[in-house]
Amino acid sequence: MSMVPAGEFCGHCGAHLTRGDAFRHGAFAAVPSEPVVHLSIVSTLFPHLPHRRGGAFRWALLAGSVAVVILAALHLFAPATIAAVFLLPVLYLLYLYEVEVYESEPWLLIGATMVAGAVLGYAFTTLTGEGVSRLAISGDSGANVLIAGVIIPIVAQALMLVGPLFLYFVRSRMREPLDGLTFGAASALGFTLAMTLTAIWPLLAGPLVGSGSPLDWALRLLSAGILLMLINAGTTSVVTASIWLRRYDLRPSSRGWPASIFATVAVAVGAQIILGILTVVVPDLVLQVAVRGVVAVALLMYVRLVIHESLLVEGALHEIGPDAACPECHRIVPTMLFCPACGVARAAAKQTRMHSAEPS
Template identity: 85%
Template sequence: MTDEGGPKKRRSARRPSSIATTAPGGPALVICPHCKNMVPPGEFCGHCGAHLTRGVASRPHAYAAVPSEPVVHLSIVSTLFPHLPHRRGGAFRWALLAGAAAVVMLAALHLFAPATIAAVFLLPVLYALYLYEVEVYESEPWLLIGTTMVAGAILGYAFTILTGGAVARFTISGDVDSNFLVAGVVIPIVAQALMLAGPVFLYFFRSRLREPLDGLTFGAASALGFTFATTLTATWPLLAGPLVGSGSTVDWALRLLSAGL
């Protein structure tokens, strides 16, 4: 069928993202399949930020911190250290594995006190190296980060002293329901709230530290200080005891890895 001198052209069946037009006096444009705006061609939409070449706006194939990894992906390093450059991820991964192996080896030798120290110090040391490596700030507020970690440690020590006695009393009394409620619900919620106390204080009283990266940095510092103090306080009788202990190697290794990692 013709229309005044020429056959009608078939409509293209290509995706909207591949339909290109030319702006008057400008470069070719494409239509974003997500927001339907006309934007310059490329990997991402300049208007909504979604992938132009893929049809899923939620981007499950690309984790924001490490685009080369999918969102649902078991990766300890990119989870704990999200801003670590890809080229340095291997070193931190091996350091984490070496630390975990050292804990297991010391536990296998029944050196439970040194194994506890290694487990407790592993993540704080790696996190300090991580902050130094990624250079989160041009002028890093090490004093604030250190203060946040120390504040978390003080809260963790006080929290362990207070809650340890309460749980022990419920255990001795045989009140299973109250023990479950306190140990399984109340204590974890209060612990999480105390870990956030330092970052929340900085959020309200330091207006320049309200970016998401600030929340990640100071939140992790406070949580590490808190868990560091709680673990040391809970295991202090072990640290003050004999160098070579007794007990199940597997049980101690799992408990220490859980406490440290």
């Protein structure tokens, strides 16, 4: 029989003992200092990153977004575009380097996710771009909605899953749900990066100082760069996390429906279709950006819910290891699936390069 060490959280199942809350709504399993319902790009898409290290990434994300707006205001639209589309992919690569999660096979991970996603994104945009343009010019609204608003978004979503599914079958030892989430987000970011660059390449090859409304350009770059990146990363990562969870979960009966494969696929496909149709039938740029913003926020909330449920599932394994410092709160506690002191899931709390380099 396993013992439960004294603490605010159960080291086995992660339940909040002092509040009697098994689901622990007020303590996100990856970052217990945040509630489950909390808007945070960094702690949602970078769940392995300790809370203390997230500040640098938040500032980088904010600085990059501000740089895009400033460059657009100066009519430097090509540099602004590059900054917008590279911001999240570069931050994600830095995140993978920082947390040292996949240090043994970094090139396989990057190649099967970001690089494969980028290749597929380029091929997809090259093959479909001309056809979509012709369809829009033809004036056939029904066919335009069906093809550009429904079929193409579904195919794009399927292509973003190719790289992660390859890893699912060839690297079965990478079995935790957060592995799937990481692979899905990386693949989606690579796909979206290549897709966007391919579509706007004529702009990048043009003059440095462009013409047009800086406000319109700032909104377009916010939508096509940052918001679309977040949406695609969100839809792809929840699907891959649920697929990995199906292999990992030892208690399928205890799993909530939001983290099921059916639910995540329905959300991903539904979001892509809604946004695809919106792009076709709604010409107003401000409204498009507003809707994409709402969808991006909703998806981030859903990703957090899937992460939270996936990490709580690990309570099926009752093991107690030697005392060690928690990577999140740094208190000396028994090594268990959850830190009894702060409640962080050990699967999410990985050592960072800075922390591992600190003298003991």
